[in-house]
Amino acid sequence: MIAFLRRRPGLLPLLLLAPAIAWLVAFYVYPAIQMLQASLWSGTLETGFAFSWANAATYPEALDRYSDQFLRSILYAAVSTVVCLALAFPLAYTIAYRAGRFRTLLLFIVIAPFFTSFLLRVLAWKTVLGDDGFLLGPLKSIGLLPEEFRILATPIAVIFGISYNFFPFMVLPIYVSLEKIDRRLVEAAKDLYAGPARAFQRITLPLALPGVFAGSLLVFIPAMGDFVNAELLGSVQTRLIGNVIQSRFLVNNDYPTAAALSFMLMAGILAAVFIYARVLGTDELETGIG
Amino acid sequence: MGTEKKNEMMVSRRTVLKVGAAAAGTAAFLAACGTSGSSTSPSPKPSQSDTISDVVNVANWTLYIDLSEDELARPTVTAFETEYSTKVNYVEAINDNDSFFGTIQAPLKAGEDAGWDIATLTDWMAARIIRLGWAEKLKTAHMSNFTANLLDVYKGRSFDPSVEYLAPWAGIVGGIAANKTTAGFVKGFKDLFDPRLKGKVSLLTEMRDTIGLAMLANGDDPAKADRASFDRAIALIEPSVTDGTVRAFTGNDYKELIVKGDVAACVAWRGDVVQIGYEDANIVWVTPTEGCTFSSDNMLIPLGAAHKYTAEKWMDWYYKPEIAAQLTAYVQYVSPVKGTKEEIAKIDESLASDPFIFPDAALEAQLNVFAGLSEEDEIYMNDAFSALQGN
Amino acid sequence: MLRWLGRNALRAYTGLALVYLLLPIFIVALFSFNDPVGKTNYTWVGFTLDHWANLFAIPGLLDSVIVSIRIAFISTLIATTLGTLAALALVRYQFRGRPGTSLFIFLPLATPEIILGASLLTLFVAIGRPPFFPLNEFTILIAHITFNISYVIVTVRARLSGFDRRLEEASADLGADGWQTFWRVTFPLILPGIAAAGLLAFSLSIDDFVITNFTAGRTTTFPMFVWGSARVGVPPQVNAIGTIFFVVAVSAVAIGSFLQRRRA
Numbered sequence: 001m002i003a004f005l006r007r008r009p010g011l012l013p014l015l016l017l018a019p020a021i022a023w024l025v026a027f028y029v030y031p032a033i034q035m036l037q038a039s040l041w042s043g044t045l046e047t048g049f050a051f052s053w054a055n056a057a058t059y060p061e062a063l064d065r066y067s068d069q070f071l072r073s074i075l076y077a078a079v080s081t082v083v084c085l086a087l088a089f090p091l092a093y094t095i096a097y098r099a100g101r102f103r104t105l106l107l108f109i110v111i112a113p114f115f116t117s118f119l120l121r122v123l124a125w126k127t128v129l130g131d132d133g134f135l136l137g138p139l140k141s142i143g144l145l146p147e148e149f150r151i152l153a154t155p156i157a158v159i160f161g162i163s164y165n166f167f168p169f170m171v172l173p174i175y176v177s178l179e180k181i182d183r184r185l186v187e188a189a190k191d192l193y194a195g196p197a198r199a200f201q202r203i204t205l206p207l208a209l210p211g212v213f214a215g216s217l218l219v220f221i222p223a224m225g226d227f228v229n230a231e232l233l234g235s236v237q238t239r240l241i242g243n244v245i246q247s248r249f250l251v252n253n254d255y256p257t258a259a260a261l262s263f264m265l266m267a268g269i270l271a272a273v274f275i276y277a278r279v280l281g282t283d284e285l286e287t288g289i290g
Numbered sequence: 291m292g293t294e295k296k297n298e299m300m301v302s303r304r305t306v307l308k309v310g311a312a313a314a315g316t317a318a319f320l321a322a323c324g325t326s327g328s329s330t331s332p333s334p335k336p337s338q339s340d341t342i343s344d345v346v347n348v349a350n351w352t353l354y355i356d357l358s359e360d361e362l363a364r365p366t367v368t369a370f371e372t373e374y375s376t377k378v379n380y381v382e383a384i385n386d387n388d389s390f391f392g393t394i395q396a397p398l399k400a401g402e403d404a405g406w407d408i409a410t411l412t413d414w415m416a417a418r419i420i421r422l423g424w425a426e427k428l429k430t431a432h433m434s435n436f437t438a439n440l441l442d443v444y445k446g447r448s449f450d451p452s453v454e455y456l457a458p459w460a461g462i463v464g465g466i467a468a469n470k471t472t473a474g475f476v477k478g479f480k481d482l483f484d485p486r487l488k489g490k491v492s493l494l495t496e497m498r499d500t501i502g503l504a505m506l507a508n509g510d511d512p513a514k515a516d517r518a519s520f521d522r523a524i525a526l527i528e529p530s531v532t533d534g535t536v537r538a539f540t541g542n543d544y545k546e547l548i549v550k551g552d553v554a555a556c557v558a559w560r561g562d563v564v565q566i567g568y569e570d571a572n573i574v575w576v577t578p579t580e581g582c583t584f585s586s587d588n589m590l591i592p593l594g595a596a597h598k599y600t601a602e603k604w605m606d607w608y609y610k611p612e613i614a615a616q617l618t619a620y621v622q623y624v625s626p627v628k629g630t631k632e633e634i635a636k637i638d639e640s641l642a643s644d645p646f647i648f649p650d651a652a653l654e655a656q657l658n659v660f661a662g663l664s665e666e667d668e669i670y671m672n673d674a675f676s677a678l679q680g681n
Numbered sequence: 682m683l684r685w686l687g688r689n690a691l692r693a694y695t696g697l698a699l700v701y702l703l704l705p706i707f708i709v710a711l712f713s714f715n716d717p718v719g720k721t722n723y724t725w726v727g728f729t730l731d732h733w734a735n736l737f738a739i740p741g742l743l744d745s746v747i748v749s750i751r752i753a754f755i756s757t758l759i760a761t762t763l764g765t766l767a768a769l770a771l772v773r774y775q776f777r778g779r780p781g782t783s784l785f786i787f788l789p790l791a792t793p794e795i796i797l798g799a800s801l802l803t804l805f806v807a808i809g810r811p812p813f814f815p816l817n818e819f820t821i822l823i824a825h826i827t828f829n830i831s832y833v834i835v836t837v838r839a840r841l842s843g844f845d846r847r848l849e850e851a852s853a854d855l856g857a858d859g860w861q862t863f864w865r866v867t868f869p870l871i872l873p874g875i876a877a878a879g880l881l882a883f884s885l886s887i888d889d890f891v892i893t894n895f896t897a898g899r900t901t902t903f904p905m906f907v908w909g910s911a912r913v914g915v916p917p918q919v920n921a922i923g924t925i926f927f928v929v930a931v932s933a934v935a936i937g938s939f940l941q942r943r944r945a
Contacts, residue, residue, distance in 0.1 A: 010776065012770075012774065013770035013771075013773070013774035013776045014770070014776065016766040016767060016769050016770035017766070017767050017770045017771070017782065019762075019763045019766060019767075020763040020764060020766065020767035020786075020830050020834065021767070021782070021785075023763060023826065023827065023830060024785070024786070024789065024827070024830060024831075027801065027804070027823055027824075027826075027827040028788070028789050028792075028797075028800075028827055030804060031800035031801050031803055031804035032800050034800065034803045034804050034807050035799065035800045035803045038803050038807075044669070065677075069680070087698065090691060090694050090695075090698075091694070091695060091698045093691070094691050094692070094694075094695045098691065098692075104938075106695075106699070108934070109699050109702055109703065110702065112702060112703060112706060112927075112931070113702055113703075113705065113706065114884060114888075115706075115884065115926065115927045115930035115931055115934075116705070116706050116709055116923050116924075116926065116927045117709075117888055117903070117904060117907060117923045117926065118888050118890060118904070119890055119904055119907045119908055119911070120705075120709045120907060120915075120919070120920065120923045121705040121706070121709070123907070123911055123915060124704075124705035124706075124708040124709050124712075125705055127708060127712070127723050128704065128705070128708060130550055130551065130552060130723065131490075131550075131551055131552045132550070132551040132552075133723070148488060148489070150489060150552075152552060153489060153537045153538065153552070164701070164705075167702070168702075196684075217791075221791055221793060222793060222794065224793055225793020225794055225795045225796060225891075226793075227795060227891070228890065228891065232911070235489075235534070235536075235537050235538055236531055236536060236537075236538065236539065236679060236680045237532075237534055237680070239679075239680035239681065242793070242795050243680070243681065244680075244681055245795055245796075245799060246795060246894075247389075247676075247681045248681065249392075249799050249802065249895070250389060250392045250393070250894075250895070251388045251389045251392045251681075252388065252392070252672070252676060252681070253391075253392055253395055255803070258799060259799070259803065262795070262796045262799050262800070265793065265796060266792060266793075266796055269791065269792075269793065270791070273791060347899075352912060352913045353913070361719075361720065362735070362738045362739070380740070381741065381901075382909070382913070383899075383909070385912055393898070393899075396806050396814070396815070396816075397814070397815035397816075397898070400806075400809045400810075400814060400815075402814065402815045403815065404815065404899075405815060405898060405899035406899070541912065542912060542913065543911075543912040543913070545721075545912075545913060545914070546721060546911070546912065546913065546914055549719070549721045549723075549914075550721065550723050568719065569718060569719025569720065569721065570718070570719065570721075
């Protein structure tokens with residue numbers, strides 16, 4: 001076998017790749033094709049499903065019926081991404097440049113939430129943010145907040161939950177790009193542009209952009225598919241497209257609509273990623289030249 | 291793991307005895323169970339299929355079984371395990387009919403064992419499963435308690451006319467739960483939409499309860515539900531969903547919301563509210579002025595279940611009046627078992643005269659059963675009700 | 682002056698951010714010691730060790746933890762093996778179609794979990810026979826391996842790209858054959874990367890809810906148990922298990938980084 005490979009070295013990488021690729025083809029690509037087919041079914045579970053290209057009408061129908069949830073998902077995911085970015089940048093900056101010997105510890109705390117159960121974390125926030133919970137209860141009893149004030153079951157709670165859960169995905173890539181920056185560049189810039197603010201704007205920020213880019217994708221993508229935060233922290237008015245897909249699939253057994261929605265969500269995400277890459281990519285190029 | 295199991299059994303046996311002591315009538319019986327299990331073998335085994343299996347998988351709703359004082363053991367379940375030397379895998383897997391159906395439909399459709407030997411489902415869902423041919427026919431020959439003690443009102447129901455598939459678990463009265471502050475002004479369904487309750491109200495995902503109460507509030511009869519009265523009910527609820535008065539649609543999980551204080555009044559099931567009251571005396575039941583909904587949950591054996599005989603024995607077990615009494619005294623739902631009233635009097639005299647457990651003529655007049663629906667109407671209503679919930 | 686303010690504002694902000702990150706973990710642990718009145722564990726009533734002493738008194742909890750650990754272990758083993766091989770191919774060899782392959786491997790990471798879960802459900806339903814159907818522990822395992830493979834490839838590849846090829850050449854110069862070079866030189870060097878990927882895969886698997894929810898059937902994993910019990914009130918024992926998971930994970934990472942530092 002080894003002798004055979006020595007004669008044809010070109011085969012080795014293919015051989016190494018084959019098992020993983022075969023697995024992904026069988027359990028990622030093939031199911032996607034199955035789902036495409038299911039989105040073109042008609043019928044109900046009781047009567048059975050039949051395939052026809054004419055059922056493509058399911059797509060515009062589903063898009064029309066669930067346009068609110070789609071738009072809400074995009075809005076919440078975008079806001080969560082911006083919130084994460086705003087919160088994560090200063091933290092990543094501190095860890096990269098100001099933390100000294102605490103750097104490892106701080107990095108560790110950033111990823112610590114991943115070591116407890118995701119659901120338990122969301123439920124913990126549900127406890128903390130409860131209408132009469134730790135946070136609001138005392139504020140209400142001393143009269144700082146009106147009795148009917150609440151955070152749970154509002155868009156704020158859902159965006160808060162999403163932001164919290166994907167926050168480390170934003171901090172880590174930004175930290176990595178900041179850490180890579182050659183500090184001598186910044187020092188030189190401080191001399192050139194006379195001032196830390198300008199140096200930050202002209203050197204640090206542009207060089208951190210790849211991290212910002214990666215972090216934003218890592219937050220935006222899972223946020224688009226979220227249903228757990230919306231389910232546990234939200235209300236009827238905060239249902240996201242993830243909730244609809246989940247309940248169409250698992251509760252209503254409406255496979256065609258659920259599959260069509262999944263496909264449109266996936267297409268939407270890929271389009272968003274592509275546009276984002278184009279916009280940010282060209283920007284980066286320009287700042288690089290300038 | 292072995293020691294773990296042993297400890298668990300010891301705990302349960304102790305609690306069985308404790309409960310037995312509390313309920314004088316059942317004490318002797320349970321004490322007997324406590325010793326009989328290991329020594330005597332169960333009933334004769336006529337054929338391979340008519341034997342008690344090592345395990346029986348039971349799916350039920352939450353808050354639907356008696357608990358010991360420390361809430362870790364289920365006395366009537368433990369007694370069954372001891373009696374038949376089997377293990378009951380009792381799972382509170384059902385939060386609402388639709389989502390549970392979603393989990394079992396695929397295997398049943400494929401003619402596979404869905405993994406449950408018993409599923410406890412509401413009338414209309416049980417009816418759908420029978421219609422689809424996905425329920426096992428019961429072999430009532432070895433279900434002597436069931437044949438003797440099923441109340442007559444549950445015989446001859448349109449979806450199971452000759453009692454071939456279903457063993458009713460409990461009758462359910464649907465109405466309103468409130469806390470002591472809001473109970474002052476929540477008297478009927480429409481009061482749930484009072485501005486004082488903005489964002490503090492939950493409704494049930496169970497369409498027939500939520501829509502049924504809305505129909506009553508509109509002066510429509512749920513027993514004659516049609517698309518017109520359904521649309522009127524939706525029109526009554528929708529504005530309050532849109533303006534955020536209604537915080538959530540729930541299954542049994544309204545319990546968590548109302549105990550925590552996130553919900554101040556909600557559509558609820560009567561037995562649940564009594565059980566929640568054990569935990570938080572602040573939560574009370576409100577009989578809506580316009581009347582209540584009534585339905586029942588039924589045990590059935592999904593087609594292809596692996597342990598049918600044991601499942602039948604399980605059904606039969608809860609038709610022993612003393613077991614039914616022990617269960618009913620805890621869960622406080624309407625008992626479908628003859629003789630429960632006499633047995634329950636031995637546990638607590640006041641329960642025997644509670645109309646919500648043994649409905650009297652006055653309450654019966656207030657109970658409303660939702661109409662049976664054609665498949666088209668059901669799809670129409672489910673779809674609109676689903677849209678109301680943001681799906 | 683401005684600078685002093687800037688620095689301290691940043692410091693205060695960092696403190697707040699850390700509290701924000703750690704608060705839920707603290708709450709989870711705290712409520713494992715609570716002594717609630719009924720099933721609802723929301724308000725602090727009193728301190729007790731009862732739930733730690735009776736960790737598995739809740740029916741089904743122990744089983745769910747065992748199932749979760751078993752699935753996490755097997756899926757990590759398989760995904761790490763497949764993923765490492767693929768990562769080696771992508772870093773060490775130039776071949777036609779490499780950029781396309783990289784993109785393809787990135788795709789599952791860009792797919793929301795809910796879609797991965799839903800499409801696997803569609804597949805299993807369409808196959809419609811054992812071992813894929815009815816849904817069971819095996820189908821969960823397949824799902825977990827699927828989402829873990831890409832994570833492993835990306836992680837191992839990141840570690841491999843800083844790899845010094847001259848070490849292998851030196852080994853070859855000293856007369857070692859390809860096999861010996863791999864096991865004596867290459868493998869020990871990439872082992873930390875593989876271990877990191879394995880750890881990541883394990884933690885992703887043991888905590889996955891969304892995909893599992895679609896592919897589990899009647900099998901209950903620990904996250905599914907949490908989801909189910911959330912409807913009626915999460916028992917303090919569940920918080921205790923969550924706390925144990927946290928402590929074990931933290932210890933594993935601490936030991937891992939200690940060993941690596943000693944080696945370096």
